[in-house]
Amino acid sequence: MNPLKWLSDEYFDLNGLYVDVLEEPPTALEFSRLAHISRPVLIKGFEIPANSKLWTDEYLIQRMGSRSVSVAVTPNGRADAIIAGPDNKFYFTEPCVEEMTMANLFANLSEDDRSQGSETYYLQSQNGNLYSSQFFEGREAPSEFESLRGDVPSEISWCSQALDRTPDAVNIWIGDGNSVSSIHSDPYENIYTVVRGEKLFTLLPPTEGWCLNERVYPHASYVRDPDSSQLRLQPSAEAPRVRWSSITDPNLPGALCDSAHPIHVVVKSGETLYLPAGWWHHVRQSGITIALNWWYDIEMRGPSWVLLEFLRNIKDVPDGNEKTKHNEEETAQ
């Protein structure tokens, strides 16, 4: 018996593809129960000052003025993804981060698909760009988005009360349909609100992570060549290797083995997704999309953490650039 296959089948048999939909935000007690169940929930009616009517391009550009923000730039819309380098080896590749004004960012986003070849811009700094853990510790915590803080509560009362903690990071995300987030999981409870546009999540439970064929890859970054002004992939000299799924797009036919049961959730403007810690997610977006997320540390004392650790460590992770017996077996499955 493959214990990982057995477990994922068992979990699927019990829970299927069910995603709860709430017509209004939960109470703290209700959300505590949902966090214990640890399945995705689509929440409607969670209202914050930042909403699609207020957060027009013009409003954001005006509020941010000449302040610069850190934007991820890639030649292909794939930041933090496995990309073949000039030596044909695969690298976990971080984006080129460039500073620009909000006006400049919006000038580079599109509601439509663009012609190939142009660069893709995605504000995805995800370092607590609105509120960081320092902020919650009461320390000095400057933010690139200081002037938008009035529109975004630093914490969500029903979530903070349920989890008995403040967030670890609150982020703003601004991008368009050219950006895709490769499938990965985070050790955080995630409350994800879409302000404008829509996000298309492909989700897998932690138990199906073994279907994603994780590998370890050398690290690289996109850098802008000073001569050509073009982006090129540059392997990192010293960065540690990165563990990442070798599956580029879980939505392609045959990409996943039979034991994987992806769940598709569209989160529209004004809607909020509870994405439980450890759930795998691949994210696309439709048109110019603005989102906010609150990351809360997972409860490390309980079975959720134990299970995630077990699933993460029960198997060795092969090298992504070596054709090993292990890799061949997985491909043959």
Place this chain on the structure above:
Amino acid sequence: MNPLKWLSDEYFDLNGLYVDVLEEPPTALEFSRLAHISRPVLIKGFEIPANSKLWTDEYLIQRMGSRSVSVAVTPNGRADAIIAGPDNKFYFTEPCVEEMTMANLFANLSEDDRSQGSETYYLQSQNGNLYSSQFFEGREAPSEFESLRGDVPSEISWCSQALDRTPDAVNIWIGDGNSVSSIHSDPYENIYTVVRGEKLFTLLPPTEGWCLNERVYPHASYVRDPDSSQLRLQPSAEAPRVRWSSITDPNLPGALCDSAHPIHVVVKSGETLYLPAGWWHHVRQSGITIALNWWYDIEMRGPSWVLLEFLRNIKDVPDGNEKTKHNEEETAQ
């Protein structure tokens, strides 16, 4: 790497032997968080009409009158335990169940250790003897202890609200220091209140279950021989084999491997233990001890259940009566 040893060490490193002590019962929200953490909690100040001053022998005998109750009788105080049979094979052995009045039960219990050779009586029918699942489903649910129901609430508001369900069973337990419950785990959230006497729990987290060397055993029961009136162990003709720990007393020196970190909790009169689903427990008592417990079904949609299922099924369980290579290896650990 032995993944089970790795996981139990990891869990112990994170949590140690910590048992939370609450000076008063939690709110529903607080208990929901505790159930998510899934560690034992000693709760003081949970008051119910049944208390040590009210529930004297005389009161219970008077209230129950001539009604008969089902009592487990064994020659050794070990009901539901692994016992060597007349053929020297080991059996999972259930007690002889005899009907008697409350007066008769108390006449057979002792505040002190008794002389060896006499029988041990323990009211431990644990079938929802106060309130069963039928009761909560609104069906006819007669109880041997109908006349005590007024002293025992059918459910605990903070627990029912937190877990969003009614109990599956509510039980009364009456015994003395001669009875011991062998180490086992239940797939239930358990709220355990001591009314009189005290209970001595030896607890192990689910992650250390592999240290208990589970085996499968044939089933037997104690029966009373009509000629000699003595109890004797009688192997069952048709009952399925039972999976049980092969460790008779986890408190004996050397009984457990180094990765096991037993937690000792004494629950005194008026105190309540939250014993999370899947935690292993060996239970002794001191003097005449009366307890009540509320079993609630575990949340089967979440990581707790997934983890327990994984831990239960990741290893094959050897035969308890065969000297196998596996058994020898474990003994040598």
